Amino acid sequence: MILKTPPPLNTIFRFTVIGLVIAILATAFAYVGGWLDPGRLTPDRMINTLEDNAGVHEGYRRNHAKGYCVVGRFESNGNAVSLSRASVFETGRVSPVIGRLAIPGGDPHANDGMPPIRSFALQFQLPNDEQWRTAMNAMPVFPVSTPQAFWELLKASQPDSQSGKPDAAKMAAFFADHPETKPFLAWAKTAQRSSSFVNVEYNSLDAFRFIDADGTTQFVRWGLVPEAPFTSMTEAQKRDPDFLSKDLRERLNQGPQRWHLIVAVANPGDPTNDATLVWPEDRRQIDAGVVTIESAQAQADGPCRDINYDPLVLPDGIAGSDDPLLSARSAAYSESYNRRTREEAESATPSTQEPRS
Amino acid sequence: MNSPTTGTFSVPARLLHWSMAIMVMSMLFIGIGMVATVSERHVWLLQLHKPLGIAILALVIVRLFVRWRYGTPALPSDLPPWQRAAAHLSHWMLYALMLAIPLIGWTMLSAGGYPVTLFSGVTLPDLVSPSATLYSALRFAHTWLALSLFAVILIHLAAALYHGLIRRDGVLASMTKGQKHP
Ligand code: HEM
Ligand code: HEM
Numbered sequence: 001m002i003l004k005t006p007p008p009l010n011t012i013f014r015f016t017v018i019g020l021v022i023a024i025l026a027t028a029f030a031y032v033g034g035w036l037d038p039g040r041l042t043p044d045r046m047i048n049t050l051e052d053n054a055g056v057h058e059g060y061r062r063n064h065a066k067g068y069c070v071v072g073r074f075e076s077n078g079n080a081v082s083l084s085r086a087s088v089f090e091t092g093r094v095s096p097v098i099g100r101l102a103i104p105g106g107d108p109h110a111n112d113g114m115p116p117i118r119s120f121a122l123q124f125q126l127p128n129d130e131q132w133r134t135a136m137n138a139m140p141v142f143p144v145s146t147p148q149a150f151w152e153l154l155k156a157s158q159p160d161s162q163s164g165k166p167d168a169a170k171m172a173a174f175f176a177d178h179p180e181t182k183p184f185l186a187w188a189k190t191a192q193r194s195s196s197f198v199n200v201e202y203n204s205l206d207a208f209r210f211i212d213a214d215g216t217t218q219f220v221r222w223g224l225v226p227e228a229p230f231t232s233m234t235e236a237q238k239r240d241p242d243f244l245s246k247d248l249r250e251r252l253n254q255g256p257q258r259w260h261l262i263v264a265v266a267n268p269g270d271p272t273n274d275a276t277l278v279w280p281e282d283r284r285q286i287d288a289g290v291v292t293i294e295s296a297q298a299q300a301d302g303p304c305r306d307i308n309y310d311p312l313v314l315p316d317g318i319a320g321s322d323d324p325l326l327s328a329r330s331a332a333y334s335e336s337y338n339r340r341t342r343e344e345a346e347s348a349t350p351s352t353q354e355p356r357s
Numbered sequence: 358m359n360s361p362t363t364g365t366f367s368v369p370a371r372l373l374h375w376s377m378a379i380m381v382m383s384m385l386f387i388g389i390g391m392v393a394t395v396s397e398r399h400v401w402l403l404q405l406h407k408p409l410g411i412a413i414l415a416l417v418i419v420r421l422f423v424r425w426r427y428g429t430p431a432l433p434s435d436l437p438p439w440q441r442a443a444a445h446l447s448h449w450m451l452y453a454l455m456l457a458i459p460l461i462g463w464t465m466l467s468a469g470g471y472p473v474t475l476f477s478g479v480t481l482p483d484l485v486s487p488s489a490t491l492y493s494a495l496r497f498a499h500t501w502l503a504l505s506l507f508a509v510i511l512i513h514l515a516a517a518l519y520h521g522l523i524r525r526d527g528v529l530a531s532m533t534k535g536q537k538h539p
Contacts, residue, residue, distance in 0.1 A: 033390065042395065129480040345490040
């Protein structure tokens with residue numbers, strides 16, 4: 001019945017077994033959590049590197065820090081119904097959208113004329129608590145195709161503490177090591193800076209999957225094509241670091257601004273996991289409807305401030321692809337969102353104050 | 358001389374205990390792993406994390422009912438009072454954490470303005486309206502309560518093995534074999 005007390009040696013052995021079980025579990029947990037693996041590219045490291053480059057601006061996004069909230073709607077014409085069962089594409093459905101127009105970079109006080117790129121993020125509110133979020137850039141291709149390469153690019157472009165400019169030699173070495181950046185560099189060489197947020201075309205760059213009512217899947221990329229004709233940044237605009245927001249206000253005073261949501265469908269064999277490559281021009285393109293923006297608001301107290309435009313917040317009928325940038329964006333945007341909402345909560349007033357206006 | 362425990366856990370209690378033990382341990386590793394990588398693992402682990410977490414929330418409610426309905430076997434009568442107190446405290450901490458962490462997960466996503474998508478097309482209702490302040494507090498709590506849960510589970514496991522290997526008083530067997538120790 002009752003067991004004899006085990007001999008002391010045996011007891012020591014049994015205690016050791018217990019200790020080992022606990023130690024192994026704790027070590028495995030620490031390993032999975034990345035604490036024993038300092039070389040792993042974690043969302044934390046990615047965001048730290050963005051902060052190293054641009055400084056910590058509390059309450060602001062760690063990338064695309066300078067931007068403005070916009071509000072409007074998307075009217076679907078039904079053309080995409082055959083491709084995706086997502087409710088947003090139902091014929092005649094009007095979905096409210098909250099958007100954000102921004103420029104890339106972690107500095108919320110940046111000069112609008114500096115980057116050649118503008119960005120447009122959208123959140124479509126759909127029935128049954130579903131949402132579709134997308135964050136698009138005004139460029140034809142992304143410079144790199146993997147999160148690791150993006151991180152190395154961030155490292156290479158870290159501004160020198162003396163000059164405030166990236167080290168040209170490091171940049172050159174990075175681009176030499178990364179031939180996949182060639183299409184981007186070719187574009188950047190000739191890219192015209194636009195005079196406005198509203199007259200440029202924005203692209204998802206990453207591929208996604210559309211799933212129709214029968215479950216058939218197609219790879220797609222989407223973009224917004226503006227109705228306003230493109231014009232370049234003027235000499236007067238070059239001297240005004242905030243010309244994009246002023247232009248936006250003036251344009252919206254004249255009336256709502258419109259873009260067509262264009263969906264490009266891949267042919268079998270087109271690259272779906274590589275945002276540095278364009279798809280051939282002749283791919284099927286569908287005009288799925290019109291995004292109309294009616295008003296803009298400063299991000300300090302606008303409705304886009306507390307939205308994380310995570311590209312993998314998708315409704316039924318749209319899904320991610322095998323593009324490795326998507327998971328990295330999802331993970332890194334969440335870490336950026338965690339930091340900025342925490343800073344917002346800790347300061348009595350929202351800390352995303354308008355830079356200059 | 359250790360006196361044995363009397364009685365065993367009911368069959369539903371044992372089934373719930375061991376299935377949830379696997380689920381909760383998996384959830385802790387999934388959670389800690391998914392926020393520590395930018396690779397594709399991040400996405401599929403998160404897709405697993407949400408439905409599995411909600412399943413744990415549902416099961417812990419069933420489990421508390423089963424516990425109330427069937428009761429638990431008494432601890433051995435010669436167990437030192439401090440160990441008895443520690444056992445009761447740690448068991449209630451486990452229940453509280455298994456209930457609170459998934460509830461916080463769901464509420465925190467609502468507060469962050471995220472749709473709480475379990476599977477494509479299955480989205481849970483919002484529990485609160487969006488608030489960055491609330492999101493931030495709950496996000497912090499989700500991490501630290503989950504780490505506390507892991508710590509309490511390790512203590513619980515060590516204590517169970519202590520009963521099974523050192524005291525050999527039938528306490529471990531009351532959850533594994535469900536028979537009264539010899
Ligand atoms: C691994 C690669 C990338 C990383 C690490 C990264 C990182 C970030 C971060 C940290 C933010 C701020 C998120 C927030 O706090 O809400 C951001 C915003 C943004 N990113 Fe990326 N990004 C990557 C790739 C891309 C790509 C491929 C695109 C192309 C479409 C893109 C477009 C945008 C846009 C449009 C925003 C602004 C969203 C807004 O206005 O809230 N990013 N990015
Ligand atoms: C027993 C249940 C659960 C456990 C043990 C658990 C555990 C964890 C852990 C350990 C983390 C990593 C925290 C960190 O290191 O920062 C985490 C993150 C997370 N959990 Fe849970 N969780 C549970 C339930 C849920 C539920 C039900 C949801 C939502 C429906 C949820 C949503 C999340 C999200 C979204 C994150 C990551 C957020 C981010 O990217 O910052 N969890 N969880």
